[in-house]
Amino acid sequence: MALEQPPLLYFGRDIVPWETARVHVWTEVVLRAASVFEGIRGYWNAAESRHYFLHLERHYDRLERSARLAHIPFHLTRDELPTAVHKLTAALGYRQDLYLRPTLYLDSGRYTTDAQEQTSGFFMPIFPVGRAGSIIAGVRCMVSTWQRTPDEAMPARAKAAANYFNLRLARLEAESYGFDEAILLNSRGNVSETAGASVFVVRDGLVCTPATTESILESITRASAIELLRGRGYEVVERALDPTELYVADEVFLTGTLAEITPVREIDQHTIGRGTTGEVTRSLQALYYDICSSGARDLRGWLTAGPVL
Ligand code: PMP
Numbered sequence: 001m002a003l004e005q006p007p008l009l010y011f012g013r014d015i016v017p018w019e020t021a022r023v024h025v026w027t028e029v030v031l032r033a034a035s036v037f038e039g040i041r042g043y044w045n046a047a048e049s050r051h052y053f054l055h056l057e058r059h060y061d062r063l064e065r066s067a068r069l070a071h072i073p074f075h076l077t078r079d080e081l082p083t084a085v086h087k088l089t090a091a092l093g094y095r096q097d098l099y100l101r102p103t104l105y106l107d108s109g110r111y112t113t114d115a116q117e118q119t120s121g122f123f124m125p126i127f128p129v130g131r132a133g134s135i136i137a138g139v140r141c142m143v144s145t146w147q148r149t150p151d152e153a154m155p156a157r158a159k160a161a162a163n164y165f166n167l168r169l170a171r172l173e174a175e176s177y178g179f180d181e182a183i184l185l186n187s188r189g190n191v192s193e194t195a196g197a198s199v200f201v202v203r204d205g206l207v208c209t210p211a212t213t214e215s216i217l218e219s220i221t222r223a224s225a226i227e228l229l230r231g232r233g234y235e236v237v238e239r240a241l242d243p244t245e246l247y248v249a250d251e252v253f254l255t256g257t258l259a260e261i262t263p264v265r266e267i268d269q270h271t272i273g274r275g276t277t278g279e280v281t282r283s284l285q286a287l288y289y290d291i292c293s294s295g296a297r298d299l300r301g302w303l304t305a306g307p308v309l
Helices: 028-032 056-070 080-092 163-176 220-231 279-292
Strands: 008-011 014-017 035-037 040-045 050-054 098-100 103-108 119-124 126-128 139-147 181-185 191-194 198-203 206-209 236-238 251-256 260-267 303-305
Touching: 008 080, 014 080, 028 103, 035 056, 040 080, 050 080, 050 098, 056 080, 056 103, 056 220, 080 119, 080 126, 139 163, 163 181, 191 198, 198 220, 206 220, 220 236, 220 251, 220 279, 251 279, 260 279
Parallel strands: 139 181, 139 260, 206 236
Antiparallel strands: 008 014, 008 119, 035 103, 040 050, 040 098, 050 303, 098 126, 103 119, 181 191, 198 206, 198 251, 251 260
């Protein structure tokens, strides 16, 4: 999904014009991809004339954990993220769904954890986004020849820019073969995830998804989907998945902040189920979108209200 460039973004501790947010070429973020980030959605609620941001707290926690794993000094206080989101949303004035990218990066401090030598920075753009058409149409996936980086090499559980070198290769390969998305296997040959979403498989009413020890991002939507499915009485098992379990599944769907709940209709040369959105996927979609658009009716504490516009 191509993102429209906004006129302003949050940089350091201020809202600044897009063009003025710059880092030098000789910084750790440019040289060694030393940055960690989050992708967050804001859902426009027309009735209340404000956005509701999904899981701000959980995203803050994961950003903090990713920074800790990457040894990037974390200077963002818990209040700072919602405050920055609030101010920038008001300044931009978009009256549609949003996608936020809070990013923490290392400026200086090559191969050191010495606080005196390390300097880090923070920025956050907010983009207007729509809902991807693939949520209705479904996607065609390819099992990638690229392996998801094992925990011994890179912590896939962290949302670090460096991990996306691995995922980019897989995505580009899939696209070059005419597929929408890549499903990567891990170093044990089990299913891990796609370049931007978690994978779920449904067979005979049982829902399975790779465990967080299968070289996957500790995804927030994945945890939400598991919670919602269990709440609906489905059994959800987190375990290692053979790649051929994908081919014989009744349903396969992807979950993620941007992907939301996306049905998979084909993997390699195999049609999944009847090649249309299955019953479990459909009911999860309905539930998920209902919560995202619930605004002040949110009973789960998943949503944070933005400024009235
Ligand atoms: N896996 C990868 C590799 C991702 O980039 C994303 C998107 N952040 C996900 C899974 C889904 O994670 P989340 O639900 O936290 O957006």
